Amino acid sequence: MALLLRFFIVCCTSLMLLACSGVQSAVLPPIQPSVVVDVTTTAYTDAVTNTTRTQCFDQTGFCVSDPILAHWENNGGVSVFGYPISDVFVSRVDANWTGPVQWFERDRLEDHGNAGVLSGRLGVAALTQQGRPWVPGADVAADGCQLFAETGYAVCEPFLSYWQQNGGLTRFGYPISGRYIGQSDTWSGPVQYFERRRLELHADTARNTSTVMLGNLGSEICATNASECTKPPVQACANTFVRHELAHTTSAGPAGDYVYTSNGSGLAVGDLNNDGLSDIALGNIDGPVSILINQGGFSFTAHQTTLSDVRALAIVDMDGDGQNEVVATRRFQRPVYGSWQDNTLTLTDMPDVYMAFYAMGWHDLNGDGRLDVVFGTYDTEQLKEQGLIFTQRGGGGVFVYYRTDTGYRGERLNNQADALAVAFPDINHDGLSDIVVGNDFNRRDMIWLATPRGWQADEPFRQTTENTMGMVVADINNDAMFEIFATDMKPYDQSTDTMAKWLPVMSKLTRPLTADDPQYPENSLQMYQNGTWDDRAYDLQIDSSGWSWSGKFGDFDNDGWQDLYVVNGMIAKDLFAHIAEKELVEANMLFHNQRGARFVPVDWGLNDTSSGRGMSIADFNNDGRLDVVINPLNDAAVVYENTLCQGKSVKVKLVDNSTANKAAVGAVVRVHVGDTIYTRTVTAISGYLSGDDAMVHVGVGQATSIDKIIVIWPDGNASQLEQQPVDTTITITRGS
Amino acid sequence: MVSSTLQFRFRQIFDLRAEVVWLMYGLAVGSLFAYIAAQQKMPLWVMAAFIIAGALPAYARHTYIIYTRYGWWSALLTMLVAAQSFHGVEHVVQWIQYHILRWPFFRASGIISAANAEWVHFLWNWMVLIIMIVLVKGGLRNWAAWLMLAWTTAHTAEHTYLMYRYQQTLNELAVLGAWGTSAQGLPGFFGRDGWLATSDATRDTFVCRLPGITTAVRLDVHFWWNVGETLLLILATSLQLNKQKSTPTEPLV
Numbered sequence: 001m002a003l004l005l006r007f008f009i010v011c012c013t014s015l016m017l018l019a020c021s022g023v024q025s026a027v028l029p030p031i032q033p034s035v036v037v038d039v040t041t042t043a044y045t046d047a048v049t050n051t052t053r054t055q056c057f058d059q060t061g062f063c064v065s066d067p068i069l070a071h072w073e074n075n076g077g078v079s080v081f082g083y084p085i086s087d088v089f090v091s092r093v094d095a096n097w098t099g100p101v102q103w104f105e106r107d108r109l110e111d112h113g114n115a116g117v118l119s120g121r122l123g124v125a126a127l128t129q130q131g132r133p134w135v136p137g138a139d140v141a142a143d144g145c146q147l148f149a150e151t152g153y154a155v156c157e158p159f160l161s162y163w164q165q166n167g168g169l170t171r172f173g174y175p176i177s178g179r180y181i182g183q184s185d186t187w188s189g190p191v192q193y194f195e196r197r198r199l200e201l202h203a204d205t206a207r208n209t210s211t212v213m214l215g216n217l218g219s220e221i222c223a224t225n226a227s228e229c230t231k232p233p234v235q236a237c238a239n240t241f242v243r244h245e246l247a248h249t250t251s252a253g254p255a256g257d258y259v260y261t262s263n264g265s266g267l268a269v270g271d272l273n274n275d276g277l278s279d280i281a282l283g284n285i286d287g288p289v290s291i292l293i294n295q296g297g298f299s300f301t302a303h304q305t306t307l308s309d310v311r312a313l314a315i316v317d318m319d320g321d322g323q324n325e326v327v328a329t330r331r332f333q334r335p336v337y338g339s340w341q342d343n344t345l346t347l348t349d350m351p352d353v354y355m356a357f358y359a360m361g362w363h364d365l366n367g368d369g370r371l372d373v374v375f376g377t378y379d380t381e382q383l384k385e386q387g388l389i390f391t392q393r394g395g396g397g398v399f400v401y402y403r404t405d406t407g408y409r410g411e412r413l414n415n416q417a418d419a420l421a422v423a424f425p426d427i428n429h430d431g432l433s434d435i436v437v438g439n440d441f442n443r444r445d446m447i448w449l450a451t452p453r454g455w456q457a458d459e460p461f462r463q464t465t466e467n468t469m470g471m472v473v474a475d476i477n478n479d480a481m482f483e484i485f486a487t488d489m490k491p492y493d494q495s496t497d498t499m500a501k502w503l504p505v506m507s508k509l510t511r512p513l514t515a516d517d518p519q520y521p522e523n524s525l526q527m528y529q530n531g532t533w534d535d536r537a538y539d540l541q542i543d544s545s546g547w548s549w550s551g552k553f554g555d556f557d558n559d560g561w562q563d564l565y566v567v568n569g570m571i572a573k574d575l576f577a578h579i580a581e582k583e584l585v586e587a588n589m590l591f592h593n594q595r596g597a598r599f600v601p602v603d604w605g606l607n608d609t610s611s612g613r614g615m616s617i618a619d620f621n622n623d624g625r626l627d628v629v630i631n632p633l634n635d636a637a638v639v640y641e642n643t644l645c646q647g648k649s650v651k652v653k654l655v656d657n658s659t660a661n662k663a664a665v666g667a668v669v670r671v672h673v674g675d676t677i678y679t680r681t682v683t684a685i686s687g688y689l690s691g692d693d694a695m696v697h698v699g700v701g702q703a704t705s706i707d708k709i710i711v712i713w714p715d716g717n718a719s720q721l722e723q724q725p726v727d728t729t730i731t732i733t734r735g736s
Numbered sequence: 737m738v739s740s741t742l743q744f745r746f747r748q749i750f751d752l753r754a755e756v757v758w759l760m761y762g763l764a765v766g767s768l769f770a771y772i773a774a775q776q777k778m779p780l781w782v783m784a785a786f787i788i789a790g791a792l793p794a795y796a797r798h799t800y801i802i803y804t805r806y807g808w809w810s811a812l813l814t815m816l817v818a819a820q821s822f823h824g825v826e827h828v829v830q831w832i833q834y835h836i837l838r839w840p841f842f843r844a845s846g847i848i849s850a851a852n853a854e855w856v857h858f859l860w861n862w863m864v865l866i867i868m869i870v871l872v873k874g875g876l877r878n879w880a881a882w883l884m885l886a887w888t889t890a891h892t893a894e895h896t897y898l899m900y901r902y903q904q905t906l907n908e909l910a911v912l913g914a915w916g917t918s919a920q921g922l923p924g925f926f927g928r929d930g931w932l933a934t935s936d937a938t939r940d941t942f943v944c945r946l947p948g949i950t951t952a953v954r955l956d957v958h959f960w961w962n963v964g965e966t967l968l969l970i971l972a973t974s975l976q977l978n979k980q981k982s983t984p985t986e987p988l989v
Contacts, residue, residue, distance in 0.1 A: 494922075494923065494929060494931075494934050496901055496904035496905040496907075496908050497908050499905050499908075499919070499922060500905050500908030500909045500911075500912055500914070500919075501908075501912070503909065503914070503917050503918070503919060504909070504912075504914040504917045507917060507918070512840030512841065512842060512843065513840060513841050514834075514838045514839065514840050514841070515834050515835050515838055516838055538928070538945075538951070539945055539951075541939065541944070541945070544929070544934075578912040578913055578914040579912065594940065598939075598940070598945070600939055600940045601939070
């Protein structure tokens, strides 16, 4: 009897462990690294820990770290630059460059990464600040002088010799003023402005000599405009997210918030001006799309565009020219893309694409090194607005557009869809990316497998969502295999008041559920185990998150496990007539990953109750912590700054110069730390209509170094790096 | 235990040979009313109720005979076992409707429960609990009886919780003006989306995803509640009656 009891207990315990654990040990095929890459690592600007060399100065109380310290030491130190008068911080210096800067008494040193440390154009800035911006001169050549035709000014002795002997053009720039008698409170004498410096001639009457000295331009500018030289306040580690409101509100328009318009609009994250900081494009229905240029320190400059009535947005380099474009699907018009130049989004229709689409996804689907795109229509809305004309014109469906030399070549996969999401997981684990399209309104999700004979429809999922709202591919249990998460509508809170709000709508929208119904009105998490896909969302407690739209994974606390954030809420006069304001107000949900076994809701300040639609996760201030941007309906867009400061991380940026898919969309990055493998993929768009940053982020807990990074490029070739530092951005470049 | 001098046997509970004529007439009348109800396009549960009502006089007489010959305790036991068995049939029908016939969840409501699943099961379980308490108090005391009492108490507690939630939700719907929206079928304490599965108290523990207990749909949860209840009741009754095997049994016919 005792033996039987013991056997029973052991069996029960094993079953519980099996039920509670989502983690499987990773058994990966061997990788043969064949692609040589260039690697650069950059420490986070606002990283909590700093392992680089640092020297502090009691004279001013500020410290200088490498690489600026090395530049300061190697180029004259105090006599040339003076003492530091600020911390290092990210600043937008001009329209073309934003990056780490540090102010000194006589200079502003700028860390341009691979281009090295450069001096700021303080001469230009000082003249502008004095209200007399430089204008081209009309000097003529004279003996003992050198005329610079570039600016029209001549430099004469003794300034000329000093200029020539101390770095010339590189250090000083061109002259931008003539020589004249300058005055300050304590001194007056001959001065001349150069782009980066001001030279002063100080007379020593006792010795009857004169000495050329550098003006304290840094101190002067900072004294007049202290904010320019002050590091923006960095949020202390507060174990929460800090809200920053953005200058954009998505509006449904005067017709009001009815089903379809109330679906709102997406957003996209990406670097539009190549300054190293992630910018934001915010979609809109009845109003302009906004472009928010990241100035650093959670300061964004908003630019309104001429684009509106937008659904999905992505920031991708669609043509491989090294410059990201903004691509948008529109409700009743063909997709467009726009190039960001001179603070203007110049729009062009997508070539060879003539239908109005809703969802889109970007991937190199034919292995030619160019980014292709999958578009899906939202037939229910089109039918309501256009009636039978929609079907008479050929209806909708899912289309693959392959990039060609001149535009795109389309292939229709089917002729019906209510597509809200597109993803490219490898469904049958044959090494090829397949297509998954998530559909709304009880329409089954659609899967096409890549085969030698073309796209072959498949139904690998035994249970799915009923109304797929968003979809994302991620490895949530560090088993080096990707899971597929889809959002749906299911009340998270089972309280009676919540259920009373939901029940009238559920009775209208939710199809009666039978025992063998493959579609459940709840979130799904497809996990590949033992050769089949199983929906484990309920087991891992992420099946219900409310009326959910965009849901994405990210390791917010850098503990090595990707957490889940989902934005919620619905506004619709025709659905919620029984609720005041006709709005189902729900807090967004943040689920903390419990080592892959389950998810538990946490309150880190992200429980925003605005009616979220588009949402993406990215590191906007380059501190190694993932922030969140949300584009709700009828409320101001917001970005949430992460101040959790709990672990270390690494960010990986891929640059593939050997193909036109420069950002290596579709590549897989595996970060090895000890026995743990963190796996990420580069995506252009995921969740609900929301474009992703191409930079991948990996939280590594308290690890002090990375053992190995393996990159599997979109063409299947691999690269491998050994021993990399943490709390850095690692740029891996393939091809020259 | 209150008991007569004659030994009451388990099989006598279902021994309706003496009431065949009553049963035939009753079912005929019930069927007639069911036919009329069908003509009037009344719901299926109304027709079922008529047929069941037709069988009641026969069973009432049967119970009365047991009462006169074996005492109230045996009559009460007869009522309980028969009622619980019928209720089990109701759940089997639900199970078949959902799992075999693949009816939608809200339609797979058995025979009578379609009237109002919450009220039918709430009242039924309270009736079972009260009778069980009386029987235990009257002498039905063995390990299976105590277990049955605990099981029934827990089952009734869940139905009470369900009734509370049902009423609360109806009130909330009334406040919202959403009249006519059904609030039946919400999760209870156990099962998928139930309190145990979603409570903050259990969310971070293995308890919240115990296979079956927090994963089964409500229909299955209550099917197994009733399987357990019926088996324990039969076991408890058999154990009790077998104590007096030596006493001769008098046929009811």
